[in-house]
Structure formats: structure tokens, C-alpha cells
Amino acid sequence: ETGVTQTPRHLVMGMTNKKSLKCEQHLGHNAMYWYKQSAKKPLELMFVYSLEERVENNSVPSRFSPECPNSSHLFLHLHTLQPEDSALYLCASGGRTEAFFGQGTRLTVV
């Protein structure tokens, strides 16, 4: 248990569906991150929120929409995804001297 909780753990969705991934931390961290890990590829940074403001968006397609309503919660809203978006989506919180990851959401787009 890292203190970062992601739900759901597994998600199967059709290309026309809309779903959301949720990440929650109560570690007092100001920064939260979404990473994507595709099969046989390195960990890719998608979004960074610092003090609830988005500070980085690594050219992620608009079908991925992040939301950070407060410093403890981070969402990734998904709509009209493609099969190549199937991957493990990891949330992390932390910063300079520590970072903790959630267990990830294994997403399959059919």
C-alpha cells in the first residue's frame, strides 16, 4: 500500500464509450502525475499537476482529458479512445524527494 489509490484496477471499454480513471492520495503531496505504460515501451509522462494547476501536457491527444479538482484527487477522463490506447495508466504523487505510485489501471479498448 503506497498511499496512492487508483480505481478501477481494470477497465475494458468500447471506442465510443466515455469513462474516467480516478487517483487519490492523502500524503500531502502537491504534485500529481499521469503516466502511460504501453507494452514494450517506456513509461511516458502524460500530465503533471502542481498545486492543482496543470504544468505539463506532453502532446497527449484530446481524447484524454485530465482533471484535478483538489490536491488529493486526479482524474483522467477518456472518450472515443482507440485500441492503441490500451495500456497501463499509472498515477503518482510526490515531487522532489519522494514519489509514490498507485497500482495502475489496466485499460483495454475494444
Add this chain to the structure above:
Amino acid sequence: ILNVEQSPQSLHVQEGDSTNFTCSFPSSNFYALHWYRWETAKSPEALFVMTLNGDEKKKGRISATLNTKEGYSYLYIKGSQPEDSATYLCAFYSGYSTLTFGKGTMLLVSP
């Protein structure tokens, strides 16, 4: 875009062998260097966080060194065991609130 390079990409050693990996990162705007261990079906687990040039950290058989001036860190595993098999990730923390990961080194230790 920050460039964090790890080598080798993968490594296969025998039980009892000692091994080491390299992480290269930008030498400017350095704040911290993190090492993580990532086992299959689990989330990455923090091993070390280093912030000062010349830092050396140790946890059991695993140790790490840091050279911020030349932009590299080494991770050493002494007497590798099968349970050390995992992907080892390094991550560079800059002043832009971003933790940028390398591609990782996949270690397989055979009994």
C-alpha cells in the same frame, strides 16, 4: 523535453553475480535523482532519492551513486538473487515540477 537515458536496456545475470546499471540525465537544473524498482504486476517502488553531488545510498545489497556535474548515476546490485529480477527505473526531477523517467533496465537473475 528532458532526456533521461538508462543502459543497458536489459541484463541477464546468474545468481551471485554483481551488476550495475547507468542513468544519464541533464546536468543543468538538477534537483533530485530517483531510483525505482518495478516488478511485474506491481507499481514502481522507490529505492533511493539522491539530491547532492557525490551522494551514495545503500539498502541491503543495492547501492547507488550520484554525479550531478557530469549527469550520471550508477545503481549496483551485489550478489544478485532471483528476487532482484525487475525493471529498474531512474527518474530526474527538475525545477519544473516534473519527474521524468528513463526507459528502465530490465534485470533477469537466473538461479
